Amino acid sequence: MLFILLVRRATLISICLLLLTCTQAPHSQFRVLNSAPVQTTTQLNVETHIRFSKRPVDLVKYPIALGTIGPITPLYAGANRYPFSCDTMRSGLGQPEVDNQEAFGTAVFKEDKDGNITSTIVGYSKDCLARSKLRYFAVSFDGKSFEVTSISQLEEVASKNSLQLIRLEQGTINRHIYTIAMPITVQEHGTWKTSSLWNNKLIYQFAGGVGIGFRQGKVNPTKLLNRRYRELHKGFAVITSSANKTSYTYNMLLAEDTAWRIKRQFEALYGIPEYTIGIGGSGGGLAQYLIAQNSPGLIDAAIPLYSYPDMVSQTIYALDCDLFNTYYHFKSDLAKWESRSKRLAIEGLNNAEIEHKSWFYTPINQLITGQTLYRPKVYSECTHGYFGLSSLVNNPAQGFLKPLFSQTVNQQTNWSYWQDLALITQQKGDLNAPSLWDNQGVQYGLKGLKQGQLSPEEFLHLNYHIGGWKPQAKQQPEQLLFFPFIKTPIWLTQWSRHNIYNADERPAKRTQSNINAIQQAYRYGQIYLGINDIPTIDIHHYLEDQLDMHHISTSFATRLRILQHQGNLKNHRIWIADKHYTPLNEAFAVLDTWLTTKQSPVSASDRCFGEQGEVIAEGKSVWDGEWNNKTKGKCTRHFPIYTNSRIQAGGPWAGSVFKCQRISVREALNKGIYLPIDMTAYREELERTFPDGVCDYNRPDLGNPFSALNGRSDSQPLKSLQAAKSNEQS
Known part of the structure; x- marks a missing residue:
């Protein structure tokens, strides 16, 4: 039997290696051939917090004329980064403009008299520039839209009251594609600055996704119009940019710089709006x-949908997920962890017997590693919500964007979310931007231990073997098996286990982050501190039963930070609804009243909605619960709030401790951290498992320059920012 198993493993590995050697993902003819040289330019200098750093004057003359190219280099977000993949073709703007003949960037091809692309290269584009132009679309009352390109289509719009004509201006600003959507009459077709239907109110459309930079990103006009058709029919104008879609970048300094320039373009054309509402999921x-x-001032109110406090904070627990799955599958007995209560005790995120589409990876990887074949039944949000996240954001050697770039560029580039923050966090001379993720001293499952859901032995085994992520420079690409005519490859290094430390005679090594990098992320505003001085309605659908990554606990992490920073919630409301109902009409109406009267209306209270849009409960206490140490309110009882792995490890609900301060196991025992479980008899095993000590979450985040330097814990107000502002003004 053993001989047969070994033969099966050897055969499978041989086939896999052969296919790995011979099969490659396809490359487009528009791939980036060579990376352009790095430019030198000014980046905003931040000494305390970016909120208090004066932005430079924008010397660009607005409006940018039709047929011309907008500013290329950001005003204060730092130098343009390369490589940079173009999306002008995918956005309906044609090939990018030629800007060099040195083969930097993407090839630009000659077009024939009918506009068809030939095989003749006329130059190259490293910055993906497009000249501004006008396009016209019609959008109906039910959200359907089409581009108006002929007289007959224009006549159709004129003949139907259900169709609204929209003028779209598109081009590039800061290399990213911008769009200005203005509702107009048919008679205004062909004009540029007319706006007789505009209600003098503006919407800034943001969009989500997980991106790591290196892309211009596309703007799909039809999708934009379908999202905002109700507001466009009411006379709102809408502006957006691919720099404000996180599928392409999470560089918030660049996003801000670009957004201000697009708003300046809009105001130069149409005047200053009465107000600007932000929206995006x-x-x-x-x-x-x-x-x-x-x-402050870019948007006057906000409708964040499915929101997190910030991306960096999300990685704190999201990057725990593949550590857990590696532990369950390859460091322990997988069948033992089929218990939903045990999973919940460790991960905090919901789980259920909902099979994930990648289930077949498990037996393949079990064969490769010699594990007992077992098909899991229980899956958590760690799998359904964060599948593959560690490879995308944390592995510079992987890069899911590689098909967009040549082999030469791929070998030269570090593909990670951390690299997208390099201008803020990377030290001179370093090859990789540092990771901000840390799990030294984290006692995974501590809450489950204290509640009796995990035995001391299970708790110790988990923490001895869980390990951490290897440094950026030591991570290796995923081993992916591509089959002809099949889009999805087979993942042979499931859960990125080859980039995770293993235990031997010593516990598996944990990951240590770079404190300076964390502090820079705080100072440059990549982390949400809780400053909330504009009307905000935070909206979620309740998707916990679907194991969706947009869990509602993030709304309360955000709320706690607001409370800790400013001590009140006068501008913050939480609306959570059944997945079949979206209260956007109500949100826009409430914010319109709030902004025009300068007072919060009664209808702006916290609330939860049912399937038909009925208000289940509303008021100040409806969302009380474990997150604020109060008796559960009506909405909390209707829509239960789950936790995450760091809360289960004893961390705060606010979720903003990147690097904890540690104390010795002896001190932890003396402080009663494990009570009501008496772990005195396990002291030696605890010390062997945590030789560098354990997290004391009553102490401040070591990476937070505003709390740690003032001796404040994560659960106390951050007053140092106001002090910093006063010092700068004096």
């Missing part, structure tokens, strides 16, 4: 929190 939600915090 997931990454597009957190972008509103950060931009409102970092650069």
